[in-house]
Amino acid sequence: MANRKTEVQRRIVSKDGHNNVRIENVEGxxxxxxxxxxxxxxxxxxxxxxxxxxxxxxxxxxxxxxxxxxxxxxxxxxxxxxxxxxxxxxxxxxxxxxxxxxxxxxxxxxxxxxxxxxxxxxxxxxxxxxxxxxxxxxxxxxxxxxxxxxxRPKKRAETIKFSQLAVICRHQGKLCLMVRVANMRKSPLIQCQLTGKLLHSNVTEEGEKTQVHQSSVNFHMDSSGECPFLILPITFYHVLDEHSPLAGLNAENLHTRAFELLITLNATMESTAATCQSRTSYIPQEILWGYEFKPVLFSTTGGRFVADFKFFDKVQVINNAALLSNNTEKQKLEEGYKNE
Missing domain, CATH: 1.10.287.70 (Helix Hairpins)
Incomplete structure (x- = not known):
């Protein structure tokens, strides 16, 4: 059990975005x-x-x-x-x-x-x-x-903050995996694009086994396909449907699956028009099922908004037990029964 846990914890990209792959025995x-x-x-x-x-x-x-x-x-x-x-x-x-x-x-x-x-x-x-x-x-x-x-915009990328945990819950009627991103400077970031790569082992139809296979994981902000203006903390969503590489994920097998979710944010600095990139990764132990992020944005009496980062990494349990289920077939049957 201990060996299995160590294997799951092995990661290609660290939480602060550094590459953990060591290159050896390269000629020349x-x-x-x-x-x-x-x-x-x-x-x-x-x-x-x-x-x-x-x-x-x-x-x-x-x-x-x-x-x-x-x-x-x-x-x-x-x-x-x-x-x-x-x-x-x-x-x-x-x-x-x-x-x-x-x-x-x-x-x-x-x-x-x-x-x-x-x-x-x-x-x-x-x-x-x-x-x-x-x-x-x-x-x-x-x-x-x-x-x-x-x-180099490397230091600017260090002022982009990702949530330490990712959560899975329902959003607008769909089961979604959510991550929260924030810009720690007052200077805004424009043309932000959040992309994901699922790193996992895979066996091809020919029986060839690859230790690290990359599958694209698409993230969006609500229903908008436009590039968000990162001046406030934003939550990005990935819908866990049949087209998702995480299809079949549920509360029971979440911590038994072996994968790493690499998140990359590409943005343009408004002051210099230079492109910066920030990365992080999540392993199954850092993904919580049935949780949601606590609100981080509050309004004051003076008409201003305050982003309280004390709550940035805080999560709370979904109270409604029906929201914790991801059995799609069961939901379809229940909806069909109600329509009849």
Whole structure:
């Protein structure tokens, strides 16, 4: 029994929308990541990105400092007993440390002071130009990756709240699975679309068994097919009819079924017109049969509406026992008997 419970609890997507699938034994993964270096850098964690940012500057300073050092060494600037007519490639650069400081100053400023380049070595001039071009491109790349990560709507998606539990009860005469969604910011989200995927094992007609099969689960807001304006907490409904992948679900077999319901909300931010996506998932233990959400929206005496999130995850039992039944055939027979 314990093993079965653990198996049911295994989930592909966590409650906060993170992917729990680990990728292993992929041949050439490093090469693939380097081939798409931009996405790799943008997806980096902040600690790695800060390390990359700092190491980019330090490494370019050091590498070009070493190049300048060898140029000066080849020009004989470090030899003892130089005559007064000898002009070094870089003035006041006598050690590797001095070359490093010259490289740092060349990359970070256009006004030279104690150390500066002379006209004696064309190779040093070419190296200086190459350094400024290469490091300029590297700075653009790293800075762009920083801005791209900051501008990603991932953090905005974290301000979209899903109810911790899903409920099943009757709504407008139909048995529905309900989830509640709310926008935690005052800035509204437009063109919201809530979609669902039922992840479960499946056996095809040919006898092929798939461990994770995806079936579409359609959600709507009441009877409207339009995209809702997410400024208030909204309850989305999925009708459990014969066309639903959850057909046949009832109060008795709910917790014995093995599936995971992945919910995805796609929305557009009104302020930036960027698209954000937020996800969560529900397993059978997080779906309550015969419950409904408590009201979360209240009106005040001043004519304003208040969304009290203390009640956002609160549910209550349906009092009418007839609403808890999902036996469709029985209901049809009862309705036919009443019509007669």
């Amino acid at each position: 993964m490093v090469r693939m990541y380097l081939h798409d270096i931009w996405t790799t850098v943008v997806d980096m964690k902040w600690r790695y990105k800060l390390t990359l940012f700092a190491s980019t500057f330090v490494m370019t300073w050091f590498i070009f400092g070493v190049i300048f050092y060898f140029i000066a060494l080849g020009n004989g600037d470090f030899e003892a007993g130089l005559n007064s007519s000898h002009t070094p490639c870089m003035m006041n650069v006598e050690t590797l440390t001095g070359a490093f400081l010259y490289s740092l100053e060349s990359q970070t400023t256009i006004g030279y002071g104690f150390r500066y380049i002379t006209e004696e070595c064309p190779l040093a001039i070419f190296t200086l130009v190459a350094q400024l071009v290469i490091t300029g491109l590297a700075e653009i790349f790293v800075t762009g990756a920083f801005l791209a990560k900051l501008a």
